[in-house]
Amino acid sequence: MSVSCEGCRDGAEFELPITMAFQPIVDVKERRVFAHEALVRGIDGQGASEILAQVSDSNRYAFDQKCRVKSIEQATDLKLAESDSLLSINFLPNAVYEPRACIRLTLAAALRTGFPVQRIVFEFTEVERMDSTHVLNILRTYHAMGFKTAIDDFGAGYAGLNLLAEYQPDFVKLDMELIRGLDKNSVKRSIVDHTLNMLRELDVIPICEGIETIDEYKALRDLGVDLMQGYLFSKPCVASLPVPIWPDTTFENLRGKM
Numbered sequence: 001m002s003v004s005c006e007g008c009r010d011g012a013e014f015e016l017p018i019t020m021a022f023q024p025i026v027d028v029k030e031r032r033v034f035a036h037e038a039l040v041r042g043i044d045g046q047g048a049s050e051i052l053a054q055v056s057d058s059n060r061y062a063f064d065q066k067c068r069v070k071s072i073e074q075a076t077d078l079k080l081a082e083s084d085s086l087l088s089i090n091f092l093p094n095a096v097y098e099p100r101a102c103i104r105l106t107l108a109a110a111l112r113t114g115f116p117v118q119r120i121v122f123e124f125t126e127v128e129r130m131d132s133t134h135v136l137n138i139l140r141t142y143h144a145m146g147f148k149t150a151i152d153d154f155g156a157g158y159a160g161l162n163l164l165a166e167y168q169p170d171f172v173k174l175d176m177e178l179i180r181g182l183d184k185n186s187v188k189r190s191i192v193d194h195t196l197n198m199l200r201e202l203d204v205i206p207i208c209e210g211i212e213t214i215d216e217y218k219a220l221r222d223l224g225v226d227l228m229q230g231y232l233f234s235k236p237c238v239a240s241l242p243v244p245i246w247p248d249t250t251f252e253n254l255r256g257k258m
Helices: 003-008 048-054 061-076 106-112 132-144 159-165 187-199 214-222 250-257
Strands: 020-028 031-040 086-091 118-125 148-154 171-172 206-211 227-229
Touching: 020 061, 031 048, 031 061, 061 086, 061 106, 086 148, 118 132, 132 148, 132 159, 148 159, 171 187, 187 206
Parallel strands: 031 086, 086 118, 118 148, 148 171, 171 206, 206 227
Antiparallel strands: 020 031, 020 227
C-alpha cells in the first residue's frame, strides 16, 4: 500500500463529537426547497470555524468521512429522502487519497440508510492550493458513480475558470462576496451577469449564496437567478430542516403594512 493511502484506515478517528446544521437552497421560481446543505457544528454549540481548527493532516481523512456519514444519517432521520430535495455535502479534496477507495464509507452509509446516491451533491471549495489533476479525478469519478457535483465559492478560489474549463459540474455556487451589495454596485452586477450567462452556455446550473437583503434578492431575480441560499431565506438550523421564508410574499406584505 502506498504512503498516500495511510489515511484510508477505517480505524482513523476524529475525536471531537460533531453534528450537522442544515441550510436550504431554494428555488424561488418554483417556491420549493431545492436542496439542503449540511454544515458541520459541534454538539456543544461550536461553530464550523472552531471545528475546522481541530482538523490536521493526521485526522483530515477521518474528519471528512465523519462529516459525510453524519450528513447522510441525520438527513435520513429528518426524512429528507422522502422529499424531492437534494442533500449537499462539502468535502475536502486533500482528504481524498483515491476517489473510489475513499468513497466506500459514503456508499455504505447511503445503502444502510436507504438515501439515494443520485440525490447527493458533493460541493468542493478551494480553500488552499492543490493538485488540479487530483481534484478533476475526484469530481469525474463521483460524477461517474451517480453523484452530483458542485464548485462552491466560485470567484474566490485559486483555479476558478481554469478548473471550469476542464470540468463542468452540475452546479456552480457564486461566492457570497460577489453577491453582497450587488444591487448598489454596478461592477459586481455586471460580473455576476456575465458569469451567469457563461454558466448557462456551459449547461451548468448557477446557485447564488449569501443573500441577506430583499434588494439583493430582487437584483438576482432581475438577472434570472432561480436557485438561491442565504439568511434572507433561512439561517442554518442544527439537526433540523428549516422551512424557508419567501421574501416576495412575507417581506413585501410586511413592508406594505408599515
